[in-house]
Amino acid sequence: MPREPLDLLQGTLDVLVLKTLSWGPQHGYAVSRWIRRRTDDVLAVEDAALYQALHRLERRGWIESEWGLSENNRRAKYYRLTSAGRRQLRTEVATWRRYAEAVFKVIETADQHA
Amino acid sequence: MPQPSPFRRLFRLPLRTSRVRDDVDAELAFHLDERTRELRALGHADAEARAISLKEFGDLERARRSLRTAGERHVRGSRRARWLGEIAQDLRYGWRTLVQHPGFTIVAVITLALGIGATATIFGVVDALLLRPLPYHQAHRLMAVWPSRTFLPAEYVGLRERNTTFESVAGYRGSVGMNLSGDGEPQRVEGSVVTANLFSTLRATAALGRTLVAGEDEPGRSDVVVLSDALWREHFGADAAVVGRAVRVDGRLRTVVGVMPRDFAFPSGTTRLWVPITLDPTEVGSFWGYSQTRVVARLAPGRTVEQATADVSRIAEQLRTENPLWTPDSTTWLANLSVVPLQEHLVGDVRLTLLVLLGAVGCVLLIACANVANLLLARAVGREREIALRAAIGAGRGRLVRQLLTESVLIAVLGATAGLLIALGSVRLLVGLLPADTPRLAEVAVDMRVIAFTAAVTILAGVLFGLLPALRVSRLELQQSLKLRGAGGTRGRRRAAAMLVVAETALAVMLVTGAGLLLKSLWQLQRVDPGFQPAQLVTARISPAEEEFASRSRRRDFTERLLERAQALPGVTATAVTTQLPFDQEQAMTALFLEAVTQNPNNLPMFDHRRVSPEYFRALGIPLLRGRAFTPADDAQAPLVALIDDAAARAHWPDRDPIGMRVGFPWFNRWMTIVGIVGSVRNNELDSSPHPSLYVPFAQDPQASLRLVVRTSGDPMLAARAFRGIVADLEPDVPVSHVRTMDALLTDAAAGPRLTALLLGSFAAIALLLGAVGLYGVISYQVGQRTREIGVRMAMGARRSDVMRQVAAQGVGLATAGAVVGLVGAGVLSRVLTSLLYEVSATDPYIFALVPLLLMAVALLAVVVPARRAATVDPIRALRAE
Numbered sequence: 001m002p003r004e005p006l007d008l009l010q011g012t013l014d015v016l017v018l019k020t021l022s023w024g025p026q027h028g029y030a031v032s033r034w035i036r037r038r039t040d041d042v043l044a045v046e047d048a049a050l051y052q053a054l055h056r057l058e059r060r061g062w063i064e065s066e067w068g069l070s071e072n073n074r075r076a077k078y079y080r081l082t083s084a085g086r087r088q089l090r091t092e093v094a095t096w097r098r099y100a101e102a103v104f105k106v107i108e109t110a111d112q113h114a
Numbered sequence: 115m116p117q118p119s120p121f122r123r124l125f126r127l128p129l130r131t132s133r134v135r136d137d138v139d140a141e142l143a144f145h146l147d148e149r150t151r152e153l154r155a156l157g158h159a160d161a162e163a164r165a166i167s168l169k170e171f172g173d174l175e176r177a178r179r180s181l182r183t184a185g186e187r188h189v190r191g192s193r194r195a196r197w198l199g200e201i202a203q204d205l206r207y208g209w210r211t212l213v214q215h216p217g218f219t220i221v222a223v224i225t226l227a228l229g230i231g232a233t234a235t236i237f238g239v240v241d242a243l244l245l246r247p248l249p250y251h252q253a254h255r256l257m258a259v260w261p262s263r264t265f266l267p268a269e270y271v272g273l274r275e276r277n278t279t280f281e282s283v284a285g286y287r288g289s290v291g292m293n294l295s296g297d298g299e300p301q302r303v304e305g306s307v308v309t310a311n312l313f314s315t316l317r318a319t320a321a322l323g324r325t326l327v328a329g330e331d332e333p334g335r336s337d338v339v340v341l342s343d344a345l346w347r348e349h350f351g352a353d354a355a356v357v358g359r360a361v362r363v364d365g366r367l368r369t370v371v372g373v374m375p376r377d378f379a380f381p382s383g384t385t386r387l388w389v390p391i392t393l394d395p396t397e398v399g400s401f402w403g404y405s406q407t408r409v410v411a412r413l414a415p416g417r418t419v420e421q422a423t424a425d426v427s428r429i430a431e432q433l434r435t436e437n438p439l440w441t442p443d444s445t446t447w448l449a450n451l452s453v454v455p456l457q458e459h460l461v462g463d464v465r466l467t468l469l470v471l472l473g474a475v476g477c478v479l480l481i482a483c484a485n486v487a488n489l490l491l492a493r494a495v496g497r498e499r500e501i502a503l504r505a506a507i508g509a510g511r512g513r514l515v516r517q518l519l520t521e522s523v524l525i526a527v528l529g530a531t532a533g534l535l536i537a538l539g540s541v542r543l544l545v546g547l548l549p550a551d552t553p554r555l556a557e558v559a560v561d562m563r564v565i566a567f568t569a570a571v572t573i574l575a576g577v578l579f580g581l582l583p584a585l586r587v588s589r590l591e592l593q594q595s596l597k598l599r600g601a602g603g604t605r606g607r608r609r610a611a612a613m614l615v616v617a618e619t620a621l622a623v624m625l626v627t628g629a630g631l632l633l634k635s636l637w638q639l640q641r642v643d644p645g646f647q648p649a650q651l652v653t654a655r656i657s658p659a660e661e662e663f664a665s666r667s668r669r670r671d672f673t674e675r676l677l678e679r680a681q682a683l684p685g686v687t688a689t690a691v692t693t694q695l696p697f698d699q700e701q702a703m704t705a706l707f708l709e710a711v712t713q714n715p716n717n718l719p720m721f722d723h724r725r726v727s728p729e730y731f732r733a734l735g736i737p738l739l740r741g742r743a744f745t746p747a748d749d750a751q752a753p754l755v756a757l758i759d760d761a762a763a764r765a766h767w768p769d770r771d772p773i774g775m776r777v778g779f780p781w782f783n784r785w786m787t788i789v790g791i792v793g794s795v796r797n798n799e800l801d802s803s804p805h806p807s808l809y810v811p812f813a814q815d816p817q818a819s820l821r822l823v824v825r826t827s828g829d830p831m832l833a834a835r836a837f838r839g840i841v842a843d844l845e846p847d848v849p850v851s852h853v854r855t856m857d858a859l860l861t862d863a864a865a866g867p868r869l870t871a872l873l874l875g876s877f878a879a880i881a882l883l884l885g886a887v888g889l890y891g892v893i894s895y896q897v898g899q900r901t902r903e904i905g906v907r908m909a910m911g912a913r914r915s916d917v918m919r920q921v922a923a924q925g926v927g928l929a930t931a932g933a934v935v936g937l938v939g940a941g942v943l944s945r946v947l948t949s950l951l952y953e954v955s956a957t958d959p960y961i962f963a964l965v966p967l968l969l970m971a972v973a974l975l976a977v978v979v980p981a982r983r984a985a986t987v988d989p990i991r992a993l994r995a996e
Binding site: 027028029032033046047048049051052055056059067070074075076077 | 137140141142144145147148149152170171172173174176177180181184185188
């Protein structure tokens with residue numbers, strides 16, 4: 001689609017990363033690629049921000065890292081969700097849903113009146 | 115913050131900060147490479163693909179920096195957290211261990227409390243008196259000028275005006291008795307006569323009002339007085355409006371201009387007020403004749419002590435050549451000229467004593483540490499399994515040593531806390547026992563410096579006594595410790611314990627020897643014949659104002675009536691008055707011209723000068739050696755006579771009879787004939803020889819200020835109580851002070867050496883006690899370890915007495931080795947005490963022979979219980995036990 005990619009709202013990057021990793025351990029590049037593909041390039045994930053998010057999430061104990069071998073036998077740092085991270089993900093997704101629903105309600109209602 | 119599970123954490127090795135850097139670089143490089151690869155697969159050229167991937171990434175370098183920084187900070191933080199966690203773990207563990215072995219803990223803590231408490235106490239005194247700088251601004255620039263002599267006002271003025279190296283030169287006369295009157299009972303207080311610039315030289319300011327200003331030591335402007343805080347509180351009730359009040363000092367009306375702060379104590383802690391000197395060059399008699407002034411000066415910026423000394427020397431020579439009449443003999447005159455820092459001058463006398471005490475208490479602390487080290491070594495045996503287990507699950511040797519040292523420091527801290535409590539009480543006790551005129555006594559306290567020093571000593575001690583056991587224990591190999599007790603470990607431990615006992619015995623012997631020498635010296639000092647009979651004598655100072663009692667007839671009259679009344683008191687056998695007592699704080703000396711004896715007119719001999727009533731010698735018990743004593747006939751109308759003492763006769767008339775010869779004061783044209791020689795009397799120090807003395811009948815030269823001496827057959831203090839009443843009856847405004855028995859005065863004279871000897875003796879006693887406990891512990895422990903061996907020996911025929919003797923011999927052997935080392939050490943070190951000893955050699959053979967005997971006795975006492983226990987071992991049970 002020839003549309004400009006949307007900038008991410010603050011705090012959403014963390015949720016995306018957590019969710020991406022919930023399907024299994026991946027390295028940083030894979031996460032970046034996955035998010036891009038899943039959102040059809042709508043969301044522009046700046047890689048610099050992504051890596052800072054990954055390290056930040058690791059420091060908070062929601063993901064953990066381990067060095068391993070990539071598909072083409074290169075040394076890469078893999079990240080995986082911890083059980084605490086899994087709990088955090090559930091919480092954040094629920095919050096996001098409620099937030100999106102509320103916003104949607106307002107927007108839908110406004111259209112009707114107009 | 116949710117943490118990764120502990121199981122996972124074990125496998126996450128701590129990163130070094132350099133690993134962090136490499137990891138970040140590798141991760142970013144991987145990302146860029148993958149994206150480049152993907153783009154190339156889509157058809158881009160290599161360089162183009164790379165450029166796109168870089169652009170897509172965003173600010174690469176910024177990201178790299180921020181990831182690195184965050185990563186390094188995280189690693190450091192988690193390392194610190196881990197480290198703190200380990201320390202906390204060690205402390206918890208150590209505390210638990212101590213609680214589980216209360217016997218060990220209590221003994222160790224008490225031992226250390228004694229050692230550290232004593233050290234803190236002595237350090238508190240040493241710090242306040244010696245180490246801390248004087249409480250004046252830039253105190254290291256303050257100098258005592260030529261402290262071995264006192265100056266005339268003329269010399270002082272000359273020094274002040276001609277010097278080139280001092281920023282300010284001030285003078286003072288300390289310890290002058292003064293009468294304070296005006297409201298309420300007249301009081302005799304100690305004051306200081308000072309130049310107007312003394313306070314400004316010291317840079318000391320008043321707490322209330324002001325200090326002296328320039329010019330107030332000139333005639334006409336000097337009717338002011340500055341009070342001390344203590345006097346302000348005691349005599350003036352801390353009245354805030356005291357500035358401006360008039361008060362009579364020695365009969366003269368003065369205005370109070372200020373009050374000094376509580377901690378100002380110059381020249382001594384007992385100075386109660388300051389009055390200005392009157393520097394009047396027209397009063398030739400005192401300006402050029404009365405030399406009691408000491409000089410303190412502040413070095414100018416950039417000047418050195420050497421320059422100052424040379425300058426003072428130059429000025430002194432100048433003054434001498436300008437005024438040949440009064441300066442002393444030129445050949446020896448400059449011999450002891452020196453300019454020393456004020457602090458050194460004030461406390462120089464006690465420095466050696468304090469350092470000796472500090473060394474002694476250090477020995478006590480070392481002995482305490484040795485004891486605790488032995489305790490730890492003994493306990494280490496029971497912990498072999500526990501240590502092995504910890505080593506097995508991965509604790510490195512460093513970690514083990516750290517844990518054991520933490521435990522030791524914990525013990526030390528517990529001991530130090532108890533010790534500081536002891537020190538608080540001891541310091542107060544010690545300050546009470548020290549002579550009241552000890553310089554800077556008021557500054558002694560357990561303050562932050564003392565606590566900081568104690569903390570440092572505690573940690574050092576903890577490491578010191580903990581290191582040896584910690585190193586030994588952690589060296590145990592896993593296999594060896596899980597087997598039965600290896601012979602190598604035990605032998606090494608036994609050797610270490612033995613060496614510790616020998617070391618502490620040696621230290622104890624050195625301490626006991628030093629204490630013995632000082633005690634013997636004290637004993638000699640107290641046996642010194644003062645030259646008179648002090649028992650049953652009571653004295654008082656009676657100090658009318660000079661101005662009020664200006665007329666000689668009034669003085670004579672007062673004295674006569676005083677003696678009459680005193681003689682009438684019950685139990686009194688003799689009464690007398692004198693202007694100066696033996697061991698009196700205020701001294702009077704005079705230069706005398708001896709007729710027909712060769713003298714240098716510039717260097718006349720000095721005599722102690724006393725005016726006494728006829729009964730004086732009988733009252734004091736001073737023997738008449740030759741000639742006759744004074745009688746009531748030697749009154750104002752009779753020819754002037756004098757008595758000299760034995761020391762004077764020997765010194766100045768060595769080969770002829772002084773009786774009949776004349777002595778005098780030519781400048782007053784006053785000559786006296788010597789009519790007799792009396793015994794010499796020690797005046798102020800028991801350990802120095804008597805000064806030549808001159809006695810003159812009181813009636814022929816009456817003074818206002820006098821001392822009453824009364825010998826009674828009953829309780830001396832009973833008679834003393836009546837003194838005030840008698841004087842008040844005769845003259846209500848005259849203060850009576852310093853009512854004391856002669857015995858008390860003499861006791862005070864030996865107060866310093868007595869205190870030193872007692873302190874050192876206490877330390878020696880503690881050292882012996884600790885040493886005995888240490889020896890007992892080691893021998894007793896060994897008996898416990900070798901029960902089986904003893905059982906075997908007894909089963910093979912050894913008698914109980916043999917076993918007992920062998921154990922005792924072991925203990926005594928250790929003690930002997932320590933004694934030998936200690937005696938050698940004492941022989942070398944006791945030299946230091948020489949200047950503190952009176953009539954005792956630093957290698958006194960009696961003491962050196964007595965000390966080992968004492969030690970052997972103590973050692974035998976220490977081993978008697980373990981030896982008994984060894985002898986009562988039941989061989990059958992011992993053999994059966996494992």
